[in-house]
Amino acid sequence: MKLGRIAVSGPDGDVARLVLVLPEEERVIDLKRASVLALEKQGATGESARRLSEALFPGSMSAAIGLGERFLDAARRAEKERPDEASIPIGDVKWLPASDPSVVRDGLTFIGHIKGFHEKIGHKPHESLLKVPGYFKGTPHTVIGHDAEVPWPGYIQHMDYELELGYVIGRRGGNLRPEQARPYLFGITVFNDFSARDRQSIEMPIQMGPTKCKDFAYGVGPWITTIDEFADLDAISMEVRVNGETWGKGTSANKLWSVDELIAWASLGEVLEPGDVIGSGTMGGGSALELDRKLQPGDVVELEVGGVGILRNRMGQPQSGLWWPEERTPFM
Amino acid sequence: MKLGRIAVSGPDGDVARLVLVLPEEERVIDLKRASVLALEKQGATGESARRLSEALFPGSMSAAIGLGERFLDAARRAEKERPDEASIPIGDVKWLPASDPSVVRDGLTFIGHIKGFHEKIGHKPHESLLKVPGYFKGTPHTVIGHDAEVPWPGYIQHMDYELELGYVIGRRGGNLRPEQARPYLFGITVFNDFSARDRQSIEMPIQMGPTKCKDFAYGVGPWITTIDEFADLDAISMEVRVNGETWGKGTSANKLWSVDELIAWASLGEVLEPGDVIGSGTMGGGSALELDRKLQPGDVVELEVGGVGILRNRMGQPQSGLWWPEERTPFM
Numbered sequence: 001m002k003l004g005r006i007a008v009s010g011p012d013g014d015v016a017r018l019v020l021v022l023p024e025e026e027r028v029i030d031l032k033r034a035s036v037l038a039l040e041k042q043g044a045t046g047e048s049a050r051r052l053s054e055a056l057f058p059g060s061m062s063a064a065i066g067l068g069e070r071f072l073d074a075a076r077r078a079e080k081e082r083p084d085e086a087s088i089p090i091g092d093v094k095w096l097p098a099s100d101p102s103v104v105r106d107g108l109t110f111i112g113h114i115k116g117f118h119e120k121i122g123h124k125p126h127e128s129l130l131k132v133p134g135y136f137k138g139t140p141h142t143v144i145g146h147d148a149e150v151p152w153p154g155y156i157q158h159m160d161y162e163l164e165l166g167y168v169i170g171r172r173g174g175n176l177r178p179e180q181a182r183p184y185l186f187g188i189t190v191f192n193d194f195s196a197r198d199r200q201s202i203e204m205p206i207q208m209g210p211t212k213c214k215d216f217a218y219g220v221g222p223w224i225t226t227i228d229e230f231a232d233l234d235a236i237s238m239e240v241r242v243n244g245e246t247w248g249k250g251t252s253a254n255k256l257w258s259v260d261e262l263i264a265w266a267s268l269g270e271v272l273e274p275g276d277v278i279g280s281g282t283m284g285g286g287s288a289l290e291l292d293r294k295l296q297p298g299d300v301v302e303l304e305v306g307g308v309g310i311l312r313n314r315m316g317q318p319q320s321g322l323w324w325p326e327e328r329t330p331f332m
Numbered sequence: 333m334k335l336g337r338i339a340v341s342g343p344d345g346d347v348a349r350l351v352l353v354l355p356e357e358e359r360v361i362d363l364k365r366a367s368v369l370a371l372e373k374q375g376a377t378g379e380s381a382r383r384l385s386e387a388l389f390p391g392s393m394s395a396a397i398g399l400g401e402r403f404l405d406a407a408r409r410a411e412k413e414r415p416d417e418a419s420i421p422i423g424d425v426k427w428l429p430a431s432d433p434s435v436v437r438d439g440l441t442f443i444g445h446i447k448g449f450h451e452k453i454g455h456k457p458h459e460s461l462l463k464v465p466g467y468f469k470g471t472p473h474t475v476i477g478h479d480a481e482v483p484w485p486g487y488i489q490h491m492d493y494e495l496e497l498g499y500v501i502g503r504r505g506g507n508l509r510p511e512q513a514r515p516y517l518f519g520i521t522v523f524n525d526f527s528a529r530d531r532q533s534i535e536m537p538i539q540m541g542p543t544k545c546k547d548f549a550y551g552v553g554p555w556i557t558t559i560d561e562f563a564d565l566d567a568i569s570m571e572v573r574v575n576g577e578t579w580g581k582g583t584s585a586n587k588l589w590s591v592d593e594l595i596a597w598a599s600l601g602e603v604l605e606p607g608d609v610i611g612s613g614t615m616g617g618g619s620a621l622e623l624d625r626k627l628q629p630g631d632v633v634e635l636e637v638g639g640v641g642i643l644r645n646r647m648g649q650p651q652s653g654l655w656w657p658e659e660r661t662p663f664m
Contacts, residue, residue, distance in 0.1 A: 102472065102473070103471050103472070103473075106540075108538075108540065111663055114663075114664075115663070115664050118664070124664065125664065126537045126538060126539075127662075128534050128535065128537045128538045129538055130659055130660040130661070130662060131534055131657070131659050131660075132534060132535065132538075132543075132544070132657055133657060134535070134538035134540045134543075135540060135543060136540035136541050137469045137470070137471065137541065137543075138469070139435050139469065139602050139603075140434065140435070141434070141435075141602055141603040141605065142601070142602050142603070151601065153507075153600065153601040155600070155601075175485075175651075175654055175655075176655070177655040178655065202460050202463055202464060203460065203464065203466070204539040204540075205458045205460045205539065206440075206458060206460045206461055206464075206466035207458075207536040207537065207539055207541075208440065208466045208467060208468035208536075208541050208542070209468050209469060209539075209540050209541015209542070210540070210541070211464075211466075211467060211469075211597075211598075212464070212597075212600055212601055215601060215602045216601035216602060256660055256663070257657070257660075261657060264655055265543075265544075265657060266543075268485065268487070268544055268654060268655070269474070269483065269485040269487075269544055269547060269548035269654075270471050270473055270474050270547045270548060271471075271473040271474070273473065319507075322507055322600060322601075323507075323508070323509040323510065323596055323600070325463070325464055325465060325589070325593060325597060327462055327463050328462040328463075328588055328589075329462070330459075330462060331443055331446075331447070331588070332446075332447050332450070332456065332457065
């Protein structure tokens with residue numbers, strides 16, 4: 001099943017709706033609307049049908065996934081019935097981020113990218129990379145969806161994309177072992193870890209993790225494909241196009257840490273929440289840095305992942321006039 | 333005003349309540365209960381009084397702060413009336429984290445600690461520390477409150493505390509300049525950035541920020557003192573005691589980056605949300621690392637901040653049996 005989030009107009013402004021996506025029929029099904037219709041046919045009053053449908057299909061994907069099998073069952077019913085009265089042509093849809101994670105995490109698992117990145121910056125990977133599955137955490141408030149314009153803070157000169165899978169968590173869990181991890185994986189989306197290489201080279205040596213080089217946009221979408229639709233997580237096709245030209249192409253093979261190890265590691269000592277998104281890390285050749293290229297304002301970046309679809313975003317214009325700190329004088 | 337969060341028993345288990353804290357009277361006022369009583373006296377029905385009071389004083393501090401002045405006005409009314417019927421003796425209270433931040437951020441602003449830390453690890457601070465106000469992001473799900481036991485994942489050998497102020501954000505905002513930042517500061521709480529020094533020395537060189545060395549516990553409490561009660565943010569007394577013995581004592585003076593600069597920086601290109609907590613960074617001498625000491629299971633750590641109060645936590649016992657990754661072989 002393919003599940004997404006869209007914005008629809010309401011009397012108090014836009015509201016978020018969960019949808020079942022039927023790309024081959026070029027339409028989406030509004031899941032709350034479909035549920036209301038089904039309940040009314042079974043004799044529910046309109047008010048009661050809306051109350052239960054809102055609880056089953058809130059605007060938050062994370063909240064819906066948090067219901068577990070009950071949510072999936074209700075979505076499957078809509079998939080079977082596909083009511084025309086709850087249909088929206090796919091071309092009319094205003095997409096929201098496919099999930100609303102409580103935390104954005106982004107790993108570093110593809111050996112090809114770790115090699116390519118370190119060759120470009122002229123360092124060997126630190127031995128710590130071999131000891132634990134590194135990942136960084138991003139602010140969840142800068143997640144953007146399909147077709148959204150990418151904000152470009154004016155302090156960024158060297159803009160890049162990163163082609164990644166987004167692992168969407170399906171259940172709350174902590175202290176998992178890799179052999180327990182798979183049932184916690186709800187599905188896969190496309191993840192674009194937009195990155196400011198010039199800012200990154202300043203921030204990363206502080207060793208507290210990326211902030212302004214990453215926390216301006218994380219692309220998550222266009223929708224989530226549930227995990228049952230993937231036969232092999234190490235054989236998913238991945239491609240990036242800029243302005244229609246292919247800049248990188250490969251698969252999800254050749255990982256330093258498996259998906260299960262990454263999920264287990266992220267869960268240690270803490271809690272993964274339904275709807276959380278963990279980026280796979282960049283595919284080998286999945287960044288423009290590895291090609292000595294960079295993005296320009298107005299560029300259109302398309303990430304395509306087999307079994308999911310295409311996440312497309314246009315780069316915005318640099319925002320000028322932002323504050324920037326003055327450098328301090330050394331104190332030791 | 334001092335505002336906190338507590339757990340009270342309900343028919344479906346514990347629920348969170350916001351309280352006005354009156355330490356000198358050794359009691360707290362349940363703000364929702366006080367609001368219901370006041371509304372009923374003005375002629376509201378019980379149901380309506382509860383509906384409005386729940387909207388004014390939800391269990392989430394972040395959601396309440398998000399209401400802005402309307403929330404503060406209602407709290408001030410309760411402070412004036414101090415109804416005995418809504419009182420709870422402070423000794424009977426089960427504390428929750430004083431806020432429920434959407435993101436935990438933790439800065440590095442006290443020059444004394446940056447010096448002390450780098451002297452211990454035998455490195456000079458990286459020049460990037462002088463260019464931008466470094467901070468890391470922590471998972472919000474490991475925030476704990478006053479009197480909570482600190483989880484101790486068994487993979488941690490070298491346990492430490494960090495004595496910090498917690499800056500609590502009061503308004504949604506992005507792309508702030510330092511001169512605009514102060515109205516976005518709601519209040520100050522005590523922040524304990526519990527840290528695993530052995531894990532930190534492995535994780536930090538990956539340059540993606542701390543994960544397992546930090547994301548097991550952030551102490552936030554016992555409550556928040558609103559910002560109007562502080563005359564000078566650079567002259568707040570700070571002290572840490574372990575098992576009753578003073579291990580560090582100082583003030584909030586001598587910062588590399590001001591509070592306003594830290595808030596402005598954190599807001600660049602993204603959004604600060606009401607209730608978010610930004611750690612000040614550790615006070616000089618505010619970690620045991622600087623004293624060549626470490627914490628043991630069962631130790632009681634008290635952080636005292638002038639104008640706020642004492643955040644006390646007992647260290648738990650190491651949790652054994654957790655998974656740990658096997659080291660990989662070099663690939664380049």
